[in-house]
């Protein structure tokens with residue numbers, strides 16, 4: 001009988017704390033750097049799980065790409081085509097049957113594209129800029145919805161003064177339009193978060209708040225909330241400055257991908273898990289100036 005210990009090296013060949021592993025694929029290296037950016041510990045291929053043996057001989061094993069010790073979660077990335085994904089799915093099924101207590105998640109090509117595209121990385125490595133696929137919200141639809149939000153905010157805060165805190169750079173169009181539909185005295189300030197750099201580093205504030213928000217009613221204005229990880233950090237930052245109240249207003253909400261729970265009071269549009277550009281939102285710093293919100297074409 002072959003036991004898993006036989007295949008488990010004493011220490012992971014590479015981890016966020018240790019030496020840089022030899023990644024089998026560039027998208028794995030990129031994924032590791034993204035985890036590091038968000039301060040999530042990871043190990044690369046720390047363990048192999050025997051799946052099938054005959055006469056004491058190992059016939060099949062499975063080595064998930066990553067292990068996240070803080071979440072007790074194994075991750076298998078696959079950028080493969082559908083036929084090979086089916087093969088991996090089978091391994092995953094065997095894995096779950098045999099090791100029901102081990103948490104393994106498969107991130108397929110589509111999930112990975114969405115994650116990498118968000119950071120301006122083209123996982124296909126082609127360097128080509130993907131093309132606009134279809135318009136989700138045109139100029140008029142956006143203008144109407146933004147006006148509705150402005151009216152609601154003006155009613156909810158009637159008789160008060162508010163501070164709008166926008167998150168650069170995606171929020172520029174939304175902030176400019178939203179503030180002009182609010183009929184209260186407002187102060188406007190901006191924060192900027194470091195964006196993910198392939199060279200490494202962790203999330204930090206590259207532009208702090210300049211207004212004193214202690215005792216003020218603050219509305220955080222975002223272009224889009226996706227996993228919610230940035231908003232989570234941002235709200236911690238705001239609350240440390242003792243505002244009287246904090247609410248969140250976002251143009252777009254990609255609820256399906258939420259990891260860190262985020263309370264959102266004002267939402268322009270809820271959207272599916274698709275990568276979008278325009279009206280301030282970018283892909284590799286392009287498309288921000290489109291007056292509408294559109295999805296990008298992607299290869300599958």
Ligand code: IMP
Nearest residue numbers: 224225226227228229230275276281282
């Ligand atoms: P979160 O921390 O995952 O919620 O990411 C939020 C940030 O990721 C947003 O403020 C955007 O800058 C960026 N982002 C997420 N999804 C998209 C998208 O579909 N298009 C463009 N940028 C996006």
Ligand code: MG
Nearest residue numbers: 167168169170
């Ligand atoms: Mg942003």
